Amino acid sequence: MVKIMECIPNISEGRRLDVVEEILAEVRQVAGVTLLDYSSNADHNRTVISLIGEPERVVEAAWRLIVKAAEKIDLDQHQGEHPRMGATDVVPFVPIRGMAMEECVDLAKGLGERVGRELLIPVYLYEKAATRPERRNLAEVRRGQYEGLKESIRTSERTPDYGPSVLGKAGAIAIGARPPLVAFNVNLGTTNLEIGKAIAKGIRGSSGGFVNIKALAIDLSEQGLVQISMNMVDTQGTPLYRALEFIKTEAAHFGVPIVGSEIVGLVPLEAMMDVATYYLGVHDFSSEQILEKRVFGF
Amino acid sequence: MVKIMECIPNISEGRRLDVVEEILAEVRQVAGVTLLDYSSNADHNRTVISLIGEPERVVEAAWRLIVKAAEKIDLDQHQGEHPRMGATDVVPFVPIRGMAMEECVDLAKGLGERVGRELLIPVYLYEKAATRPERRNLAEVRRGQYEGLKESIRTSERTPDYGPSVLGKAGAIAIGARPPLVAFNVNLGTTNLEIGKAIAKGIRGSSGGFVNIKALAIDLSEQGLVQISMNMVDTQGTPLYRALEFIKTEAAHFGVPIVGSEIVGLVPLEAMMDVATYYLGVHDFSSEQILEKRVFGF
Numbered sequence: 001m002v003k004i005m006e007c008i009p010n011i012s013e014g015r016r017l018d019v020v021e022e023i024l025a026e027v028r029q030v031a032g033v034t035l036l037d038y039s040s041n042a043d044h045n046r047t048v049i050s051l052i053g054e055p056e057r058v059v060e061a062a063w064r065l066i067v068k069a070a071e072k073i074d075l076d077q078h079q080g081e082h083p084r085m086g087a088t089d090v091v092p093f094v095p096i097r098g099m100a101m102e103e104c105v106d107l108a109k110g111l112g113e114r115v116g117r118e119l120l121i122p123v124y125l126y127e128k129a130a131t132r133p134e135r136r137n138l139a140e141v142r143r144g145q146y147e148g149l150k151e152s153i154r155t156s157e158r159t160p161d162y163g164p165s166v167l168g169k170a171g172a173i174a175i176g177a178r179p180p181l182v183a184f185n186v187n188l189g190t191t192n193l194e195i196g197k198a199i200a201k202g203i204r205g206s207s208g209g210f211v212n213i214k215a216l217a218i219d220l221s222e223q224g225l226v227q228i229s230m231n232m233v234d235t236q237g238t239p240l241y242r243a244l245e246f247i248k249t250e251a252a253h254f255g256v257p258i259v260g261s262e263i264v265g266l267v268p269l270e271a272m273m274d275v276a277t278y279y280l281g282v283h284d285f286s287s288e289q290i291l292e293k294r295v296f297g298f
Numbered sequence: 299m300v301k302i303m304e305c306i307p308n309i310s311e312g313r314r315l316d317v318v319e320e321i322l323a324e325v326r327q328v329a330g331v332t333l334l335d336y337s338s339n340a341d342h343n344r345t346v347i348s349l350i351g352e353p354e355r356v357v358e359a360a361w362r363l364i365v366k367a368a369e370k371i372d373l374d375q376h377q378g379e380h381p382r383m384g385a386t387d388v389v390p391f392v393p394i395r396g397m398a399m400e401e402c403v404d405l406a407k408g409l410g411e412r413v414g415r416e417l418l419i420p421v422y423l424y425e426k427a428a429t430r431p432e433r434r435n436l437a438e439v440r441r442g443q444y445e446g447l448k449e450s451i452r453t454s455e456r457t458p459d460y461g462p463s464v465l466g467k468a469g470a471i472a473i474g475a476r477p478p479l480v481a482f483n484v485n486l487g488t489t490n491l492e493i494g495k496a497i498a499k500g501i502r503g504s505s506g507g508f509v510n511i512k513a514l515a516i517d518l519s520e521q522g523l524v525q526i527s528m529n530m531v532d533t534q535g536t537p538l539y540r541a542l543e544f545i546k547t548e549a550a551h552f553g554v555p556i557v558g559s560e561i562v563g564l565v566p567l568e569a570m571m572d573v574a575t576y577y578l579g580v581h582d583f584s585s586e587q588i589l590e591k592r593v594f595g596f
Contacts, residue, residue, distance in 0.1 A: 004593055261579045272462045275574035290576045291564045295302055296594050
């Protein structure tokens with residue numbers, strides 16, 4: 001099976017689109033890597049990029065992107081609503097096919113080491129690549145942002161995994177590995193936001209729910225609905241159907257129906273197949289039974 | 299999108315496995331065609347073969363198989379439990395990806411014309427390729443089998459679509475086009491076969507149910523279950539979830555639960571995606587959102 005890895009670098013530039021294009025041009029040059037998507041936000045002053053391809057090629061594309069972003073983005077001049085600590089701010093590697101998480105962790109470490117050594121940019125390993133439990137959480141790694149980290153990087157608590165304990169204008173980078181994230185929203189047939197908030201609180205890991213679900217209730221007043229907006233950070237551990245069935249049960253308790261749902265952006269095939277086999281009750285289904293798989297070998 | 303077509307030729311040989319191998323060797327020689335599966339049954343004296351690949355290549359493989367089977371199989375010597383009328387008995391083309399049914403119909407006609415002209419074997423177009431309504435049904439096309447057709451082929455009612463109105467030792471071939479067939483079985487938590495029979499009768503098209511479902515109730519007494527065994531002959535028109543939900547409702551009426559189900563053999567990706575999006579309620583999902591699709595382009 002061909003190995004496929006995704007990488008979703010976030011860079012701290014969402015206003016000077018010519019600069020964004022210059023940085024994307026580095027990625028486009030790398031054969032064997034597909035630029036799946038990118039999206040610039042001026043308020044956040046940030047661009048989220050999605051690359052996919054063979055693991056080694058994706059690492060090469062991420063490296064080139066980091067080099068160019070460090071050259072073009074000066075954190076001392078950067079302002080935006082989104083928390084950030086580096087020109088390239090976050091670089092997660094995501095195993096898509098034929099890869100274990102451990103391989104992504106190794107690639108994250110390899111890239112981090114090279115960035116620290118050749119570019120002298122401090123690197124923090126995060127999520128599945130974290131070397132300390134408190135660094136699993138990206139928010140924790142980025143605490144104080146670029147400005148705060150200038151000082152705190154000298155403390156032993158904030159010593160980077162690679163590179164110097166000194167922050168230049170390119171800031172620091174969080175490099176890590178994580179499962180694919182699926183944005184899954186479920187709409188409730190109510191205008192009562194409090195019901196949505198209670199359900200979101202029940203389902204998200206941070207308040208006692210599922211460890212792999214982040215959730216918020218959103219008021220879609222023009223549609224007369226409340227939406228449970230979720231980030232499913234590991235659909236193998238916590239599948240889509242489990243989130244849906246949980247919400248269905250909780251909503252029924254309030255006498256509220258589910259009136260539809262949506263998947264925003266991309267979803268791994270396996271996450272959808274898990275849903276199909278769960279509801280069909282075909283417990284011993286193998287993905288080898290998918291006709292197209294026999295032809296395309298994916 | 300690469301076009302993919304499946305073909306499931308049935309040949310009237312299931313005992314002389316060396317002959318079967320010789321015929322399969324013809325198929326294996328054709329580049330761009332994958333021999334997905336084949337299964338010989340001695341009682342039926344018949345082998346069911348499944349090929350897949352680019353449409354033109356699959357037609358070439360079917361042609362070579364027909365030529366070799368006509369050379370090796372003598373219907374005057376053939377006995378078996380399964381109804382048959384030819385050395386190659388049935389050749390259905392099935393659109394899998396990037397193809398309309400109409401293209402399969404055209405390819406069926408092209409192959410039929412060549413078989414009639416070059417091999418002087420009578421050909422009947424059936425199912426979606428049928429030229430007369432009564433020839434849609436394969437059982438009707440094969441009525442009287444090889445022995446009966448020797449006489450009746452001279453009547454206007456049985457005039458072949460291609461080839462002479464005379465039957466040689468290779469018999470006649472039904473060539474056609476049809477949607478992919480999915481074998482879907484649902485297990486009921488009961489030992490009462492009568493309940494299964496009532497549900498099978500309700501769901502199958504031949505007794506008033508869904509036009510694209512063939513169904514039988516089977517006694518799985520050693521498992522203490524009754525199974526509704528279905529052939530879903532068009533999962534676009536009649537999706538898997540609709541069959542399941544129908545059975546669930548009918549079974550609940552008898553106080554009987556569904557205790558699992560199975561898909562036997564291959565299933566098109568789209569049929570499984572339809573199940574996932576139905577139960578998730580993601581009504582505007584596009585298969586372009588499948589990550590692997592963006593990479594492999596299937």
